[in-house]
Amino acid sequence: MFMIARIIRSSNEIKSIAVRCISTNICLQNSKLAEVGKLQTPKTDNYNTGQLFLHKVFGYRGVILFPWTARVYDRDAANQKSDDENSITSPSSNDNTKEVQKRTQTFYQVLIDSRDIPFIRAQTEAVTFLGSNQENSRSLYAIPGLDYVSHSDVIPYQTFETTALSHELFDKFLARTDSDPPFAPLDTLKAWQKKNHTFLELSDVHIETTNNIRITVIPFYMGKKESPSSSVYWWRYCIRLENLGELSVQLRERHWRIFSLTGTLETVRGRGIVGQEPILNSRLPAFQYSSHVSLQAPSGHMWGSFRFEREDGLVFDCRIPPFSLESKTDTETTQNDENS
Numbered sequence: 001m002f003m004i005a006r007i008i009r010s011s012n013e014i015k016s017i018a019v020r021c022i023s024t025n026i027c028l029q030n031s032k033l034a035e036v037g038k039l040q041t042p043k044t045d046n047y048n049t050g051q052l053f054l055h056k057v058f059g060y061r062g063v064i065l066f067p068w069t070a071r072v073y074d075r076d077a078a079n080q081k082s083d084d085e086n087s088i089t090s091p092s093s094n095d096n097t098k099e100v101q102k103r104t105q106t107f108y109q110v111l112i113d114s115r116d117i118p119f120i121r122a123q124t125e126a127v128t129f130l131g132s133n134q135e136n137s138r139s140l141y142a143i144p145g146l147d148y149v150s151h152s153d154v155i156p157y158q159t160f161e162t163t164a165l166s167h168e169l170f171d172k173f174l175a176r177t178d179s180d181p182p183f184a185p186l187d188t189l190k191a192w193q194k195k196n197h198t199f200l201e202l203s204d205v206h207i208e209t210t211n212n213i214r215i216t217v218i219p220f221y222m223g224k225k226e227s228p229s230s231s232v233y234w235w236r237y238c239i240r241l242e243n244l245g246e247l248s249v250q251l252r253e254r255h256w257r258i259f260s261l262t263g264t265l266e267t268v269r270g271r272g273i274v275g276q277e278p279i280l281n282s283r284l285p286a287f288q289y290s291s292h293v294s295l296q297a298p299s300g301h302m303w304g305s306f307r308f309e310r311e312d313g314l315v316f317d318c319r320i321p322p323f324s325l326e327s328k329t330d331t332e333t334t335q336n337d338e339n340s
């Protein structure tokens with residue numbers, strides 16, 4: 001199933017928004033249309049904590065918790081020569097010298113409305129990290145219904161619903177106000193952000209487009225597990241696939257190369273991603289998922305390709321933009337725990 005946002009118009013004035021849930025397995029007569037609110041004017045500057053929004057691509061309702069300033073490495077602009085001091089060199093399976101221009105962009109930590117979770121093509125338990133428990137060991141934590149959203153994907157709106165947003169953390173993190181935005185952060189949100197800053201922080205975003213398929217990768221450091229004989233470092237990476245073309249495509253295979261600072265190079269091949277072979281078309285142009293990787297070294301690199309089959313039978317590979325796996329220092333993590 002999937003969900004799309006539909007705008008109801010009267011003349012030239014946008015009056016309200018409705019959300020329609022459609023199943024690919026049932027006829028459109030069984031679809032539902034429900035009014036959720038009124039669109040607001042998008043901002044060029046940052047949105048504040050408590051802003052309600054619709055996701056421009058996935059259509060879900062959400063609320064902004066707090067912003068991150070990300071470094072965006074866009075390989076689509078790599079051929080544009082520049083003397084910009086911020087240019088970098090990224091590793092690649094084909095070209096290790098191509099310059100990639102860095103720009104900054106605001107991304108937001110958000111809560112997803114649990115009523116929309118069954119209908120969106122994105123994993124909704126993607127925020128995970130290895131946190132310290134009372135026994136001073138490392139345990140895997142999964143936080144449901146959180147996402148990272150770029151400023152350009154935010155469509156602000158005012159809700160008409162009695163329940164502004166359904167999520168178990170909503171009332172714990174935010175309180176209603178009479179100002180704009182209509183919700184303000186509670187001390188519990190500020191404490192949670194401070195405690196988990198090291199594991200939640202979004203710093204780098206990597207983008208590359210091949211044959212109208214845009215692939216965005218966001219890596220996150222999760223922490224490390226130590227034993228008497230070794231240390232294992234863990235990362236999560238979130239990948240968004242988006243079809244910018246008119247023809248439908250289906251993802252068939254993945255091919256990864258993982259380089260560790262220890263000097264090892266691992267190759268991984270397999271069918272699909274997370275047990276699926278998603279189809280990207282004009283109605284459902286995007287798919288987002290997360291996965292994890294571990295190294296016995298504090299840093300490394302990953303790159304690779306996805307193989308797609310187009311509706312006209314053409315099979316082609318799309319490059320996954322190379323990205324670094326960098327760990328946080330023990331000092332950063334310790335200070336983070338001590339300040340919580």
